[in-house]
Amino acid sequence: PKEKGWRTPFIYLFQGFWCQPKEIQAIISFQKHFQARDSDVILATIPKSGTTWIKALTFAIMNRKRFTTSSKNHPLLTSNPHDLVPFFEYKLYANNQIPDLSNLPKPRLFGTHVPFASLQESIKSSSCRIIYVCRNPFDTFISSWHYINKVRPESLPPFPLEEAFNLYCKGVVGFGPFWEHMLGYWKESTERPEKVLFMKYEDMKEDTVSHLKMLANFLGVPFSIEEEEEGMIKDIAKLCSFENLKDLEVNKCGKSIKNFENKHLFRKGAVGDWVNYLSPSMVEQLSKVIEEKLGDSGLKFNVFS
Ligand code: A3P
Numbered sequence: 001p002k003e004k005g006w007r008t009p010f011i012y013l014f015q016g017f018w019c020q021p022k023e024i025q026a027i028i029s030f031q032k033h034f035q036a037r038d039s040d041v042i043l044a045t046i047p048k049s050g051t052t053w054i055k056a057l058t059f060a061i062m063n064r065k066r067f068t069t070s071s072k073n074h075p076l077l078t079s080n081p082h083d084l085v086p087f088f089e090y091k092l093y094a095n096n097q098i099p100d101l102s103n104l105p106k107p108r109l110f111g112t113h114v115p116f117a118s119l120q121e122s123i124k125s126s127s128c129r130i131i132y133v134c135r136n137p138f139d140t141f142i143s144s145w146h147y148i149n150k151v152r153p154e155s156l157p158p159f160p161l162e163e164a165f166n167l168y169c170k171g172v173v174g175f176g177p178f179w180e181h182m183l184g185y186w187k188e189s190t191e192r193p194e195k196v197l198f199m200k201y202e203d204m205k206e207d208t209v210s211h212l213k214m215l216a217n218f219l220g221v222p223f224s225i226e227e228e229e230e231g232m233i234k235d236i237a238k239l240c241s242f243e244n245l246k247d248l249e250v251n252k253c254g255k256s257i258k259n260f261e262n263k264h265l266f267r268k269g270a271v272g273d274w275v276n277y278l279s280p281s282m283v284e285q286l287s288k289v290i291e292e293k294l295g296d297s298g299l300k301f302n303v304f305s
Helices: 021-033 051-062 088-092 121-125 137-151 161-169 178-191 201-206 208-218 225-229 232-239 242-246 280-294
Strands: 002-004 010-014 017-019 041-045 109-112 129-134 196-200 255-257
Touching: 002 161, 010 021, 017 021, 021 088, 041 051, 051 109, 051 129, 051 208, 051 232, 051 242, 088 109, 129 178, 129 201, 129 208, 137 161, 137 280, 161 280, 178 196, 178 280, 196 201, 196 208, 201 208, 208 232, 225 232
Parallel strands: 041 109, 041 129, 129 196
Antiparallel strands: 002 010, 010 017
């Protein structure tokens, strides 16, 4: 099956989720060739849910002994988080490449938008860890709509909000339906909490420090009392904050995902911006979809700042 794409003429249903032909090719190659190691860490999201942020935070935590937050050479000051934690589908296995990942230093950090069910089998069967970040669908939708309009080819007209909204509610969005994406990882995190850490963008915004501690504990590298006393957790939160990353030269120029400019990855970084865009009837429609699809799964969202 195919449907109208947000940024391309068509988007295709592949293994139960929507994506573009180039992505399908890369995902097939990833499924065929990637071999997970127990020490690997996989950062999974649906687009526009805080991927850039979780990549920066995890990189900073895992590399804090090599690069202190005050270091002038901290890689986050000179590289976009997507270059430090590459996507399987946009980078490593894109364009028919089969990368040799065997010499990457441990622990290897990777990013992906692929739903849980379609992850390479060894990711599921090994002891490698998965961190999933989820964002409330109202903000995720608005963020996606802005992004698509920013990165669309000049030859395409702007994508109307109503049209994007109707597709989103039907589940037709890259790597969607969003509810299936979230529920796949949610279910796994409830059954195997040592395997999948499930976090929400809104909660991370509200209390970044306790989420950093949670992340470090999950990753098996908890902050020591000395590190806490030195203020390291707050320093990492600051280094990776929207305000800090947005103003770095490397994030104002350069292209780290496809041929999209990095600056579009940093828009507003807020919770609740959807109130400026959605009409009452849209809010009702999407609320209904969320209620119906998430049902009694236990997954709930904070949608206001
Ligand atoms: P908005 O469009 O609502 O501003 P992704 O990284 O998954 O592509 O998601 C992009 C969203 O995360 C954008 O949301 C972007 O502004 C926001 N974002 C980017 N970096 C961030 C950071 N360091 N902290 C919080 N939010 C961030």
